Amino acid sequence: MHSHDLQGPAPDDPHPANPRAQIAGILRGRWSTRLFDPIHELFDDELTQILEAARWSPSAGNSQPWAFIVGRRDDPTHQRFVELLSRGNISWAPEASALILTLHQSAVERDSDLVLSDYAMYDLGQAAAHLTFQAQSMGLFVHQFAGFDHERAAEVFEVPNHWTVTTGIAIGRHANAEQVAVAPESLLERERTPRQRKEFAGFVFSERFGSPAGGWG
Amino acid sequence: MHSHDLQGPAPDDPHPANPRAQIAGILRGRWSTRLFDPIHELFDDELTQILEAARWSPSAGNSQPWAFIVGRRDDPTHQRFVELLSRGNISWAPEASALILTLHQSAVERDSDLVLSDYAMYDLGQAAAHLTFQAQSMGLFVHQFAGFDHERAAEVFEVPNHWTVTTGIAIGRHANAEQVAVAPESLLERERTPRQRKEFAGFVFSERFGSPAGGWG
Numbered sequence: 001m002h003s004h005d006l007q008g009p010a011p012d013d014p015h016p017a018n019p020r021a022q023i024a025g026i027l028r029g030r031w032s033t034r035l036f037d038p039i040h041e042l043f044d045d046e047l048t049q050i051l052e053a054a055r056w057s058p059s060a061g062n063s064q065p066w067a068f069i070v071g072r073r074d075d076p077t078h079q080r081f082v083e084l085l086s087r088g089n090i091s092w093a094p095e096a097s098a099l100i101l102t103l104h105q106s107a108v109e110r111d112s113d114l115v116l117s118d119y120a121m122y123d124l125g126q127a128a129a130h131l132t133f134q135a136q137s138m139g140l141f142v143h144q145f146a147g148f149d150h151e152r153a154a155e156v157f158e159v160p161n162h163w164t165v166t167t168g169i170a171i172g173r174h175a176n177a178e179q180v181a182v183a184p185e186s187l188l189e190r191e192r193t194p195r196q197r198k199e200f201a202g203f204v205f206s207e208r209f210g211s212p213a214g215g216w217g
Numbered sequence: 218m219h220s221h222d223l224q225g226p227a228p229d230d231p232h233p234a235n236p237r238a239q240i241a242g243i244l245r246g247r248w249s250t251r252l253f254d255p256i257h258e259l260f261d262d263e264l265t266q267i268l269e270a271a272r273w274s275p276s277a278g279n280s281q282p283w284a285f286i287v288g289r290r291d292d293p294t295h296q297r298f299v300e301l302l303s304r305g306n307i308s309w310a311p312e313a314s315a316l317i318l319t320l321h322q323s324a325v326e327r328d329s330d331l332v333l334s335d336y337a338m339y340d341l342g343q344a345a346a347h348l349t350f351q352a353q354s355m356g357l358f359v360h361q362f363a364g365f366d367h368e369r370a371a372e373v374f375e376v377p378n379h380w381t382v383t384t385g386i387a388i389g390r391h392a393n394a395e396q397v398a399v400a401p402e403s404l405l406e407r408e409r410t411p412r413q414r415k416e417f418a419g420f421v422f423s424e425r426f427g428s429p430a431g432g433w434g
Contacts, residue, residue, distance in 0.1 A: 019273050021266075021269040021270075021272070021273060022262075022265075022266050022269065023266055023269045023270045023273065023351055024270070024350065024351055024354040026350075027270050027273060027347060027350060027351060028273070030273075030275075032275055045239075048239075048417075049239050049240055051417065051421050052238040052239065052240045053238075053240045053241070053244050055238070055414050055415070055417070055420070056236050056238060056240065056244060056245070056247075056412070056414060057346070058247075058249055058361060060363050062413065062414075064414060064415050064420065066420060067420045067421075067422065067426065068420060068421050068422065069422045069423065069424075069425070069426060070421060070422070070423055070430055071423065075423075076423075076424055077423045077424050080424075103426070104339075118363070119338075119342075119363060119383075119384070121336075121338040121339045121342065122321075122338045122339065122341060122342035122345070122383060122384065123342060124339060124342065125336075125338065125339035125340060125341065125342030125343040125346070126342040126343060126345060126346040128339070128343060129274070129342070129343040129346030129347060129350075130244060130346060133241065133243070133244060133346075133350055134240055134241055134244060137241040144275060146277050146335070146336060157422075157424075157425050157426050158425040158426050158427070159426045160426060160427075163426065166336075166339065167336070167339065195273070196279065197272045197273060197279075197281060198272070198281050200265075200268065200272070203272070203281065203283060203284045203285060204268050204284075204285050204287060205284065205285065205286045205287070205374075206286065206287055206288065206292075206293075206294050207286075207293055207294050207297075207374075208286070208374050208375040209284065209286060209320070209374050209375050209376045209377060209380065210375070210377075213287055
């Protein structure tokens with residue numbers, strides 16, 4: 001494990017993006033930054049740890065229906081992925097230390113005795129969350145995105161038909177004060193926008209769908 | 218926050234289910250137990266904290282396409298859910314302190330201006346992982362499952378057509394030593410089975426799908 005010189009906001013720092021919720025610091029301090037340190041590099045063992053966390057995520061019947069195509073800044077995988085990014089994401093995602101393309105298994109290979117899981121996307125989402133926690137526990141930030149050319153990604157990365165390109169995951173260190181000072185105003189503004197969520201009454205129910213949970217929640 | 222008398226295996230304890238992976242303790246110490254303390258109850262503020270964690274999970278365009286129908290042991294929601302469980306799950310899930318039915322938004326209501334997210338299952342999976350981390354940070358255990366009558370669940374819980382019943386989540390305290398001593402052998406055997414996962418070469422790639430990542434991983 002390498003020590004990190006956390007020049008950007010540490011996960012527990014006060015930040016407008018942080019909810020005041022009574023939840024574990026590593027959850028409260030998580031947000032999808034658009035300000036990555038464009039110099040920071042991930043060591044081999046750091047990437048291994050981050051992907052180990054995804055590996056040990058739970059899945060339906062232990063199907064593990066996930067795959068990750070991993071690029072580090074300026075390597076061939078990263079370069080190919082950057083070319084597929086939407087206009088909205090090209091302004092920040094390439095600066096991250098790693099870009100990971102995620103995939104879930106969406107059909108079964110001919111003559112395979114594998115049983116297809118109906119929960120492949122759900123399980124991939126969980127694996128992405130596990131990876132995120134590991135990265136954050138190492139002082140890193142994660143920003144997931146869907147804005148890229150999925151069809152082209154399947155071609156460029158030679159994805160077989162029974163797998164589906166799903167999301168992108170940017171991982172890196174938060175920009176330091178000097179880097180933030182020269183960041184585009186459009187990114188700074190989004191960075192400062194407080195995170196918003198639905199109230200409990202909109203998604204936490206008891207007895208039946210739509211019925212807000214009673215004494216708590 | 219209430220203090221917990223952790224009589225069962227604490228998340229960091231040596232346990233056959235724990236991988237030796239170099240990942241954060243809260244990830245390494247997670248497994249889907251089938252041995253819940255059938256006496257333990259969750260306090261209101263504990264359930265609130267657990268669901269707050271799901272609430273602050275990320276989602277595509279902040280769509281938050283998740284919902285949770287929450288029962289505590291022996292309340293009407295719990296009773297209804299227990300009646301829907303598969304034979305495999307009825308042997309352990311009812312003992313947990315809470316059973317949560319998860320749902321994701323799978324279509325748009327007529328006349329709604331909501332945009333449907335293609336990532337609703339992925340995002341629900343992430344929210345379930347966030348909830349899991351919060352519960353574990355409080356010394357609790359989580360076991361997700363899909364084995365129950367989904368169609369009947371949609372009827373019993375009056376789920377609208379544009380939402381899809383997805384998984385169940387059992388949350389509680391691990392059984393203590395006395396409770397473990399009287400647990401059925403079939404559950405104990407599964408509890409002791411070491412967790413297994415694919416090797417990195419099977420799901421971590423670079424440059425193209427199927428090509429194992431080079432110097433690391």
